[in-house]
Amino acid sequence: MLTLEQRDRMDVVLVSPRNPLNIGAVARAMANFGFEHLAVAAAFDPHWREAKSAVGAPDLLQNAKSTEHLADAVAHCTLVAGTGTLTHRKPEQPIVSLPGLGPLIEREMARGGRAALVFGPEKHGLTRDDLSFCNVLVEIPTDPRQPSMNLGQAAAVCLYELACRPTQPSRDAGTESLAANSGQLDRLAFLIEEAMTAADYSPKIMQEANRHDLRVLLRRLGPSAHDTRRIMGLFRRILWRMARDSKHKS
């Protein structure tokens, strides 16, 4: 059960929502359960405008952030939880059943982090690429015969779980250091990719796949902000050295 202060450090992010009624329903559920921060990534502008101008739309919808890409919407977050069902895929992220999400977020909040809960488009949910920005995949334990939930209802269920369900107090949270946020991980990934390129690590055709794998790997490892700075320092040094030696060579 997140406190109001903790809920204030949590974003709900919709990726390319199609139906203005669903956007409104998510905003309403957020208001019902005391969440304030909504962001929309890669919105379809007409639908997004329609949702915002609906009669009775709550303030948090007016104040919602709109970004072009999911990466920007979650850049400041240290724990990004994507939602979805598992019917058609074997995800690369650890799976957590919705009742287990609360403790995970509480632990992150206890060490000063910020969380995001991400919902995909109505038709197909989050893509593999979207999920590569997520630390975990949250599964609502629905009936296998009818697993797919309506967007507004899925959001209501998740937010109810986080706002209203008592959870066990977590241990030792204070001793862990703050995780790197999504933007920091992206900057680290960028440096590593530069080093890969400089070292001719793999053919150009693999670049997209490597980039994806690297994103998934960094989120799985979950380095702290401090770790991330140190690793970046090492890679900057390696890059500098490779550049210097290349110059000498030519």
Place this chain on the structure above:
Amino acid sequence: MLTLEQRDRMDVVLVSPRNPLNIGAVARAMANFGFEHLAVAAAFDPHWREAKSAVGAPDLLQNAKSTEHLADAVAHCTLVAGTGTLTHRKPEQPIVSLPGLGPLIEREMARGGRAALVFGPEKHGLTRDDLSFCNVLVEIPTDPRQPSMNLGQAAAVCLYELACRPTQPSRDAGTESLAANSGQLDRLAFLIEEAMTAADYSPKIMQEANRHDLRVLLRRLGPSAHDTRRIMGLFRRILWRMARDSKHKS
């Protein structure tokens, strides 16, 4: 958490629902969480017919029972739970917060009973008269500033609570791959240290401290055996490249 057999002894009852979309949403949430028995009391016939004829309406909507009065819809039930918020009234029934409803129904089921969960019309909820057919009033603990939930979302939250809660917070261990063992981490650390040296990353005097930090860092991150092989591949490549360029230089 109700078993499927217990869910089969549970009715969802809508009193005079106004919006066919909401009726459909309730039916969808029921299908998502494995509930079969829907009844509508005092339906507005045109709306009810429209909901039933909607494209993609689940079977349980086709098979729903329609009664003139709530009393008939719940006549065969031993535990009738009405839903609502408490803002405007002091109910005559005992109030149970939604997280407490599951145990109540389970106890009733254990002694062979049958339960109903009753939702009122969208505008004003269950009347005092409706509630007089209920054993308890279930309250979803919403934010007092925005207590009133959308009908479809309220149903989804209640049915999630009954079908899925409580469960163990499970990080699906089976999907996580095998962690690298200590020896593998040491071999990786050795390679990274070689790269640090080749890149003149830090003065020699820091070597011991860096080695220690690296060991601690790798154990904290806990890469899998597979991750470790991939990262080693990258560092081998970087080392090879730096060695080659150094040779060119000299």
